Amino acid sequence: MSGNQLEVSMYRYNPEQDKFPYMKKYKIDKPARDIMVLDLLHLLKEEDESISYRRSCREGVCGSDGMNINGKNGLACITPISSVLKKDKIELRPLPGLPVIRDLVVDMTEFYAQYEKIKPFLQNNTTAPEQERLQSPEDRDKLDGLYECILCACCSTSCPSFWWNPDKFVGPAALLQAYRFIADSRDLETVERLDELSDPFSVYRCHGIMNCVSVCPKGLNPNKAIGEIKSMLLKSKKNIITSDGTN
Amino acid sequence: MAYDNNWVIWVFLFMKGSLIWSIQRYSSLFILAYFVYFVFYLLNATDSYHEWSLFISSFEMRAATSLTALLIILHAYIGLWTVGTDYLTKRTLGFLNKGLSNQANLIRGIYYFIFIFSGLLYLGVILYIIWTI
Numbered sequence: 001m002s003g004n005q006l007e008v009s010m011y012r013y014n015p016e017q018d019k020f021p022y023m024k025k026y027k028i029d030k031p032a033r034d035i036m037v038l039d040l041l042h043l044l045k046e047e048d049e050s051i052s053y054r055r056s057c058r059e060g061v062c063g064s065d066g067m068n069i070n071g072k073n074g075l076a077c078i079t080p081i082s083s084v085l086k087k088d089k090i091e092l093r094p095l096p097g098l099p100v101i102r103d104l105v106v107d108m109t110e111f112y113a114q115y116e117k118i119k120p121f122l123q124n125n126t127t128a129p130e131q132e133r134l135q136s137p138e139d140r141d142k143l144d145g146l147y148e149c150i151l152c153a154c155c156s157t158s159c160p161s162f163w164w165n166p167d168k169f170v171g172p173a174a175l176l177q178a179y180r181f182i183a184d185s186r187d188l189e190t191v192e193r194l195d196e197l198s199d200p201f202s203v204y205r206c207h208g209i210m211n212c213v214s215v216c217p218k219g220l221n222p223n224k225a226i227g228e229i230k231s232m233l234l235k236s237k238k239n240i241i242t243s244d245g246t247n
Numbered sequence: 248m249a250y251d252n253n254w255v256i257w258v259f260l261f262m263k264g265s266l267i268w269s270i271q272r273y274s275s276l277f278i279l280a281y282f283v284y285f286v287f288y289l290l291n292a293t294d295s296y297h298e299w300s301l302f303i304s305s306f307e308m309r310a311a312t313s314l315t316a317l318l319i320i321l322h323a324y325i326g327l328w329t330v331g332t333d334y335l336t337k338r339t340l341g342f343l344n345k346g347l348s349n350q351a352n353l354i355r356g357i358y359y360f361i362f363i364f365s366g367l368l369y370l371g372v373i374l375y376i377i378w379t380i
Binding site for chain 1: 262263264265267268269329332333334336338339
């Protein structure tokens with residue numbers, strides 16, 4: 001390989017043509033400046049338009065282009081190639097653990113099913129105030145590090161517990177969101193939310209290996225949120241004070 | 248929630264995750280404390296067999312050893328149950344081979360039988376030794 005070229009090894013699978021997935025190697029001239037992995041994919045797609053991948057905002061907000069880059073999950077659009085290149089080589093695979101639809105596109109049904117399970121919306125059946133439900137600045141601060149999740153699935157698909165039991169273990173992304181509503185002072189269903197997570201699989205399949213923290217492109221800490229949920233589950237229900245101040 | 252049918256995990260499905268978690272953590276603390284105490288005794292013991300015999304055959308030590316053996320079984324059971332429900336499922340075995348995947352419940356059942364049988368055997372032998380010799 002010439003010193004002016006990059007070697008990109010990409011997971012290819014088209015179920016209409018291929019019996020099995022395979023890795024295809026591409027050689028491409030080194031870009032004059034540092035570009036993102038997503039830009040590299042665009043360059044490759046100009047050469048081979050059969051390549052499939054998801055993308056949308058191209059600035060780390062939509063979470064569409066989560067993929068496995070040189071063995072680590074991340075968002076292609078905010079990952080500079082200089083940060084992942086190993087000996088001028090780069091390997092691109094789909095997010096691990098989810099069924100592959102085609103090339104780098106995975107079926108995220110199981111991931112979204114877990115997200116749906118945690119009821120990701122505010123539950124408060126008291127009469128709504130005229131304008132909005134207010135929070136103290138301190139209560140609002142509790143949501144920092146939780147609400148920023150963009151559901152790219154990088155964390156859940158780097159978690160072995162989620163690989164083995166995606167139908168039973170809720171996974172770091174959805175658990176982060178579960179805690180986002182448990183911690184919200186305006187949500188009144190804390191006890192019910194915890195009840196839903198109290199079985200042996202939903203939360204307790206997390207063994208704290210922290211892959212989720214290592215790969216989160218937004219720098220969030222699902223493991224900490226899971227720890228908070230575990231602590232609350234260990235407390236007696238009587239000691240869990242709901243956000244309206246009642247037991 | 249769809250669980251694979253298997254009589255062994257039935258017990259766990261009716262237990263709270265926090266209870267299983269607590270059993271595993273607190274059992275490990277007790278086991279650690281037992282062995283620390285045991286090693287501490289050995290490091291400070293004399294060569295006297297009589298003294299050793301009195302120590303090991305006291306009711307407190309017999310009870311603590313029996314409880315430790317039981318907790319080791321419980322601790323291992325939870326760990327091995329976790330391994331079984333991670334790696335011996337229809338899905339996980341399917342990564343290796345479709346035929347194995349179809350037999351996942353049977354394979355996991357045999358696995359559970361082996362570790363429950365050996366665990367109970369171990370516990371029985373330990374308790375027999377502790378309380379009869």
